[in-house]
Amino acid sequence: MPYTDEPSNPLHRLWRQIAGWQPDHHSLWSRYAVAVAITLAATVLRIVLAPAESGGRFITLSLAAALSALYGGFRAGMLSTVLGMVMVNFFLVKPYGTLAFDDPGEAFWLNLWHFITALVVVGAIALMQWQNRLWRAAGEAVRRSTRQLEDTFEHSATGMAHSRLDGRWIRVNQTYCDLVGYTRLEMETMSFRDFTHPDDLGLDLSLQARTLAGEIDHYSIEKRYIHKQGHTVWVHLTLSLIRTPAGEPDYLIAVVQNVSDRKATEEALRTSEQLLRQAQQLAGLATWQADVATRRFTILAGSKDILDLPRTEFSDEELLAITHPDDRPLVLRQWALAVQGKAVYDIESRLRIGDHDRWYSVQADFERDAQGRAVRALGVTLEVTGRKQAELEIQRLNASLENRIQQRTQALRDAYDELESYSYAVAHDLRSPLRIINGFAQALQEDNPALDAASLSHLQRIMAASKKMGLLIDGLLQLSQIGRGEVQRQPVNLGAIATRLLEELAAESPQRSVTWSIEPDLHAWADPSLVDALLQNLLHNAWKYTASTPQAHIRVFTREMDGQTHFCVSDNGAGFDMARAEKLFQPFQRLHQPHEFEGLGIGLATVQRIVQRHGGLLHAEAAPGHGATFCFTLPGEASPDSLP
Structure with missing residues (x-):
């Protein structure tokens, strides 16, 4: 049943409201106004209900002072007391406004006694109210502290539980329940033994027994729980024993923190370190660090054996002593630049280990402070003696x-x-x-x-x-002449050469009706005499193989392929079968019968020799009865500004 601090008796509730009244929650002027009103009301009631001469005239005003003090506190009560004394002395007995007592002595002692009485009553009421405020403040502090403790327990990010000495739960927070996957109702029927990993239960029970025996007050361990869904949860458990005032064991407090992620990280780190060590051993990598200020170099774990060094720590002078003399200037210069941040430390140098010089590849990175000064170097070293020997052997073989x-x-x-x-x-x-x-x-x-x-x-x-x-002898001489001498490159206008050669062919065969088209601006950077011979052979072939074509046409143009300019000579003559094209550029090989077209088969061989001497390529496209196209490149073409 939930606890409530509200009593069911109305009188009790009224009394609590009166006892818990807080005068300071109201303004001072409102309290004074109520005190004056109560005093005046008491005066009127006294006049109406009973004549003042009947005696006890101060009793009614004492009650008004008490009520004023209850409502407005000590000051309001004393104000009511003073005002009541004035009313008793001057306004309860006619004629109003005159002193109601005939004997001044009597008036003095009566007023003094009333004032003292009212002072005691009002002071007692004020003291009660002050104590009540203290009690309420203390009660509120206790409730706040209790609520904070409850919130801390219930909403803690770690699992918390109170348990009896036999392991049964007193209370468990939700975080603990979520940690093991059980509800609160399920946890009430269980003990920590039910979900502790069997391999960890013995240690836990042993430490708990020592705690109950008084050997230790608390203990902390890392153990495993079996989650409701079956997987393992690693936790950090802290168990403390709470004793009664008599010193007897009372109950246990358990604080449990989930450390599964940390354990997984530690396991991954151990695995990574093991794999790294294996990788270093397989690759022959050695790791080291250096204190820049003290100039001390430390070979890290496992690397001493890889480098075959006598110890794990060296000074810079000791390392320089075993460095090959020819490599010391490079090591000193590169290290100084790397420390200053002006270069990367990545060198190959030799060390004298035992009776042999060994080559090592060394790299290092630097850790720096807020001012950019190098404080520590972390490096790796790899022996490359075999590679360097292989490089030297390759250099010797290459030479x-x-x-x-x-x-x-x-x-x-x-x-x-x-x-x-x-x-x-x-x-x-x-x-x-x-x-x-x-x-x-x-x-x-x-x-x-x-x-x-x-x-x-x-x-x-x-x-x-x-x-x-x-x-044939002339052809041989031509081929031999083309293969001799150097290619003299200069700007050449292929269009002008082609026009001249075609005009000469037309003059030699006036009976032929042949049309031609030459693309403008056919410029190249080549040997003029060789280009002249090249075009002469191609155009002569085009002229010859269009002899049986009614509307013969020869075309000279360029096309762009693979980022290069190809110069092309095309005709619509007899053409040839591309299946026999492998014989096309061989000397004295012909694709047509002598009775069809005369010739020696030396022209295209000459063309290929000229193109090859310019470092170019020559290829042909043809089909029987549909003409042929020969395209070639002349690499090393000049810029347009250098061409005429």
Whole structure:
């Protein structure tokens, strides 16, 4: 049943209201006004109800003083007393306004006795009211303290419980219930043994027994609870024993804080540290720290064995002593810059450990104070002796390989020059026998006009073969000449060259009706003579392979592909099958029969050689009966400002 401080008896309630009256809750003037009103009312009642001469005239006014004191406090009561004395002496007996007593002595003693009596009564009432205020304040403080204790218990962020010595609960807060997942009703039927982890119950009971035996007053442990849903909850338990005034054990106070997150974090940290140590051992990483002020270097746990160092602490002078002399200036300079914050400490240097020099890669970060001064360095060190030895070996091999490449390149260059010279010499020396063969065949034909038709045919075939071989020799000479000398790049107007060559072809074949279109501003940075030969071969082929086309058309233009400018020559002539395109740029290889189109198969090989010498690419697109397009690049094109 809930407790209430309101009594059911109306008289008791009235008395409590009177006893609990707070005069100071009202203004001083209102209390004085009530005191005057009560005194005047008492005077009127005394006159109406009984004549003043009947005696006891001060009794009514004493009651008014008491009521005034109850309502308005000591001052109001004394004001009523003084006012009542005036009314008794001058206004209760006619004639009003004159002293009601004939004997002044009697008047003095009666008034003095009334004043003293009223002073005692009013003072007693004021004292009672003061004590009542103190009691009310004390009661309010007790209630506030009790409420705060209740709030602290019920709304605490930690679990709190009071239990009997046998483990049964006296009271449990909601946080404790939420911690283990049970309701308050369920907890009332349980003991802490019911949800304590079996592995932790023995230690808990042992410490509790020591507490009850008086060996210890309290204890704190970390233990596990089994949540209602089955999972484990780690808690920090503090148990204290409360004793009776006689010193006997009374009850236990348990404070429980959930530390599952901290335990999980600690476990994760331990796992991380273990994995880090394993990773350091596998990778050969050593960790260290340095106090910048004292210049002391400390090798952290496990790293001494990785570095094979004799101890874990070194001064800067001791470290410099085992640093290779050639690396000391670099170490000192880089460390000074890193301490000042002007550079990153990331170097490779050698240390003399035992009888061997070992290479180490060292990196460090610095912790700084509020003024930016370095106070501590944290670093990692990795032995890279194997890598450095491999790098040195690679450098040695690269130097050896580069020397061998230069030798091979020179040998290839010499062989190429010799082959070019041989080709040129052979082609040049073959001209003389060909001229002799052709001359004697022509002489036989002229000196023997009576030769029969068969002999004359033989002579004509000899002269035609010698002429063809002369053309082949000219092609060889052209190829050899193109492969010799340096490419002399300068601004070249491909459009102007193409226009001139097409006009020359039209003049040589006036019977042909061929149209052409040349895109303006076809500029390149190339060798003019080689570009002239390139366009001559492409345009000659276009002119030749459009011989059977009724409306022959040749086009010279550019297209952008893969960020490069491609110069293209296109025709609508015979075309060719792209399935045989691999023979297209091989010397003396032709895709058409001699009776279809004459030629030696040297033109496109010459074009490819010229494009390659400029570092460019050449490709073709064609289809039988639909013409062909040849596109090429000339890398190293000049800016438009440098072109004419």
